[in-house]
Amino acid sequence: MPFVEAAPDDLMGMDMPAVALIPVSPCDTFRLLHHPQREYNGLDAYPMRWEKRAPLAWALFTDGPPGGLGNDIPRNQLTLSPAHWMELSAYPIAQFYKDHGLDRDPNDLVIKQDLVSYYHALLEKLDLASGIREGWTITSLSSRDADSGPRFELEATRSGDSEIQTITANFVIYAVGPRTLKRRLDVPGEFNQPYVSRHYDHWDDFPGQRVMVVGGGRSADWAATELHDNGRDVIYVMPQPQERHLRLIENSQYLPYYVRINSVLAEEVRTIDTRYETPVTSFRDDGRVWINS
Numbered sequence: 001m002p003f004v005e006a007a008p009d010d011l012m013g014m015d016m017p018a019v020a021l022i023p024v025s026p027c028d029t030f031r032l033l034h035h036p037q038r039e040y041n042g043l044d045a046y047p048m049r050w051e052k053r054a055p056l057a058w059a060l061f062t063d064g065p066p067g068g069l070g071n072d073i074p075r076n077q078l079t080l081s082p083a084h085w086m087e088l089s090a091y092p093i094a095q096f097y098k099d100h101g102l103d104r105d106p107n108d109l110v111i112k113q114d115l116v117s118y119y120h121a122l123l124e125k126l127d128l129a130s131g132i133r134e135g136w137t138i139t140s141l142s143s144r145d146a147d148s149g150p151r152f153e154l155e156a157t158r159s160g161d162s163e164i165q166t167i168t169a170n171f172v173i174y175a176v177g178p179r180t181l182k183r184r185l186d187v188p189g190e191f192n193q194p195y196v197s198r199h200y201d202h203w204d205d206f207p208g209q210r211v212m213v214v215g216g217g218r219s220a221d222w223a224a225t226e227l228h229d230n231g232r233d234v235i236y237v238m239p240q241p242q243e244r245h246l247r248l249i250e251n252s253q254y255l256p257y258y259v260r261i262n263s264v265l266a267e268e269v270r271t272i273d274t275r276y277e278t279p280v281t282s283f284r285d286d287g288r289v290w291i292n293s
């Protein structure tokens with residue numbers, strides 16, 4: 001708080017090296033600065049004012065579209081937190097709803113489509129789109145001799161034609177997200193059996209009555225529940241013990257879709273066939289999956 005009080009007119013003027021020493025994680029400090037209010041109280045009560053200044057020379061290289069991980073979330077899945085916690089406060093999500101005629105409450109959870117559309121609109125609104133280099137993967141990053149200009153050299157490869165560009169920069173913000181290395185099971189058939197999908201978007205992408213979900217985290221919980229609720233027989237296979245899965249469900253009862261999976265698992269007649277502590281050992285021909293219970 002004293003750091004904020006010392007820079008009342010300009011948060012960017014705060015003593016950041018000193019802030020970094022307070023015993024709160026940098027991520028939580030940033031979140032607090034960005035979202036000082038837990039509840040959304042209307043655009044008029046917005047606690048911060050943003051103004052545009054002369055921009056730095058910047059570029060953002062990304063292999064995926066704006067919205068990052070948000071693009072891979074199932075089509076109808078809701079977030080874990082209220083919509084306005086996911087916003088960048090220079091463009092309140094309430095303003096986005098207003099600008100696009102969407103009748104939504106910023107205190108509610110937000111569906112993936114709205115969130116991804118918000119991130120796209122934000123780039124337009126703040127005039128950032130021209131700095132984004134989409135479809136480029138950073139393949140190397142090295143430091144340079146500090147006496148001779150920019151301190152970093154990066155190599156970017158464009159998807160499609162594999163063109164390579166070298167970029168130099170004084171600063172690098174390394175924000176590749178939590179999923180840079182995609183997880184794999186490393187079992188036979190994982191990548192070559194046509195019935196194995198490594199992505200879940202919507203229940204009607206999966207024809208057939210019996211569907212196996214392999215996972216055990218939030219995305220798998222969503223997929224298993226949505227498939228079950230749309231009439232499929234779901235076999236839900238996960239490596240962790242039942243207690244751990246039930247703890248996640250119990251700790252998530254503030255979310256409507258976790259209330260739902262809880263009640264489905266409690267049903268005796270038509271429930272989800274859960275197999276705990278069960279790794280998949282191979283995906284074989286004709287939809288036969290070997291598991292090791």
Ligand SMILES: Cc1cc2nc3c(=O)[nH]c(=O)nc-3n(C[C@H](O)[C@H](O)[C@H](O)COP(=O)(O)OP(=O)(O)OC[C@H]3O[C@@H](n4cnc5c(N)ncnc54)[C@H](O)[C@@H]3O)c2cc1C
Nearest residue numbers: 061062063064068069079080081136137138175176177178
């Ligand atoms: C189902 C679900 C619900 C969630 N709900 C919430 C919520 O309610 N509230 C909340 O705060 N968070 C939520 N999250 C978490 C949130 O989505 C992530 O914390 C957030 O996306 C992280 O943002 P990021 O920019 O750090 O990384 P990402 O969104 O992962 O973006 C990183 C980007 O970098 C790209 N990239 C990686 N490597 C390279 C490379 N070498 N070259 C170029 N580009 C590269 C990636 O392709 C990606 O586009 C949820 C996540 C999931 C899966």
